Amino acid sequence: MAFEGLTERLQNAISKLRKKGKITESDVKEVMREIRLALLEADVNFKVVKDFVKTVRTRAVGSEVLESLTPAQQIVSIVNEELIKVMGDEATPLNKSPKIPTIIMMVGLQGAGKTTTAGKLALKLKNEENARPLMIAADVYRPAAVDQLKVVGESIDVPVFEMGTDVDPVEIVRRGLALGREKKNDYIIIDTAGRLQIDEKLMDELKNIKELAQPNEILLTIDAMTGQNAVEVAQGFNDQLDVTGVVLTKLDGDTRGGAALSVRTVTGKPIKFIGEGEKSTDLDVFYPDRMASRILGMGDMLTLIEKAQRDFDQQKAEEMAEKMRANTFDFNDFIDQLEQVQKMGPLEDIMKMIPGMANNPALKNVNVDSKDIERTKAVVYSMTPAERENPDLLNPSRRRRIAAGSGRPIQEVNRMIKQFKQMQDMMQKMSKGNFAGMEGLLGNGMTGKLAKMSMNRMMRKNKKRKLDKLRRRRKK
The missing domain is CATH 1.20.120.140 (SRP54, nucleotide-binding domain)
Known part of the structure; x- marks a missing residue:
């Protein structure tokens, strides 16, 4: 990461x-x-x-x-x-047109993830605003670019307007805009061509598309792994097109991340979204305060909560909370939780969003292989229904049978059962509002205090957002 x-x-x-x-x-x-x-x-x-x-x-x-x-x-x-x-102080929302459609022009160098990001943004708008986006395939130069956008569109059930690769991109955009207005699409996202480097021909084409489309947003897609070069790219596109915002992609890769700390200051243009994964849902609003907390190892609880709300089954979560309160959480529930957590992404990344965990020495080299989770499931599936519901039945002879059945060492089975019981105890305490000793868990001294500071700030901001939302509703 x-x-x-x-x-x-x-x-x-x-x-x-x-x-x-x-x-x-x-x-x-x-x-x-x-x-x-x-x-x-x-x-x-x-x-x-x-x-x-x-x-x-x-x-x-x-x-x-x-x-x-x-x-x-x-x-x-x-x-x-x-x-x-x-x-950039705070998150910057999309510039929206007072009447539909809102037109978004995606620009950037070839290989920055522009086409994929167009699809991610379309899905985000569709899911979060119940919008009806249309994507326009205006990259007629890169091999298979049109086909790639069509595949992306089909996977997220968003229509794509295309005219092949033998038509002038400006004409494709003209007809695509006409169709979007006719169909009353809320958003029209234009996927433009890129180059391996900025050149005059590319910029002239993008200027012509901008003049025709009059976009509400010109989003520059930058590969965070390009490092210092990302800032030069941002300056080049901004000087020619006056971009309105930046999308940083591949922030989940092995990157030094300096672009995020430079682009806003050097160009004056906000980072609006970040891509941290390959799934179509892996596009998040960029929050400077949350990113700063992550950089300093103070966690990012708000993003973690949002990921949980987005990826967790609400009914299952409520059932699980009730089981925690009643202290009936068993191995069947444990498997359900593992599968829900897997949807949120790599476990090591999730844990680093918890205040104090990012700089915990015990987690420094944690790398949870998806196969480890499958092995854990194998151990649980080797238990009888009665053993899954009542872990207290797991005496030494039963554990040996489970180890043989799952093909795992007895030491691994014992360790997993011990960790499960510890988790049970912690869940029981937390469900009753008992957070005594949590500061020590998050780190003694300053780390624990920083964690509490981060949590308090998060709760204050969350409360303010809810109040602001309530005021807006009352005004309507």
Whole structure:
């Protein structure tokens, strides 16, 4: 996942302050030097790094910080606030037309994931707004680009307008727009051509499409794995087309992630969406505050909650909550939970969204293979119905039979049963509102406090959003 290296470097730099009761300007200077190196290694633009470090250092050496009882915690808070500012303060919504259709023009270099992102965005609008989007296949140059968009459209049940590859792209867009208006589609998403690099011919074509379509949004798709080059690409497209927003793709890859910390500052254009997976649902709104929390290892509970709401079966979740309260959670429920969690993505990524878990040493090299989950299922399926419903029946002889039946070592079976019982106990406590000792679980001292800070901020923002939504409804 993106930012792993940056997160580790920042955590190491800040951890040196935790051991000190008092912090001097010299300590701050040393930490800022390490933060500077961490950002540069993450491929953040040099000018952005320079300004960021200068601002944080100025705030960190203030008397109210150096003389406070928790100087290290306050410095982390300052770094967090400045990271949020660099990435844009808050999420930026789509520019929507006051009357349908809203026209979205997708632009970017070849290979950035533009066509896939067009499909993801169409599905997101369809699912979240009950919209009726139409996609236009205007990339007539890349081999199979039209066919790719048609396949994407079929997989998400969104219509695609295409005229093959022998027609001028501007004419394709003209007719596609006419069809979208006739069919009263809420959104029209234009998938334009890309190149391996910016050239005059490409830009002239995109300018002609822009002039014809008058799009409400020009979304630049950037591959986060291109690092520093992503900023140059963003500048080039913005100078020619005046883009309205950026979509960062492949943030789940082995990338240093510096583009996310540079694009907004260098171009002045907001990052509106991020792609963190290959599934058609793997497109999320970009929240600077959540990303900053993840970079600093403080988790991202809001995104985790949203993923759970999107991917979990609501009725099953309610049934599970009731079983937790009644302390009747068994191995059958455990299997159901495993399958639901699998829908949310890699378990190691999910755990890092929990405050305090991202920098937990025990999870540092966690890599949960999907085969491990299948092996766990095999162990459970080797139990009798009675054993699944009542784990207390699992005596040594039964465990040996289960190990033989599942083809797993007896030690693995014992470990899994022990972990299940621990999870049962924790669920029972949490279902009764007993969070005693959770701060210690999330990390003693500063890490636990940061986790609580993150959770409190999340709850305040969630409450504010609900109040704002209620006020808007009343006005209507």
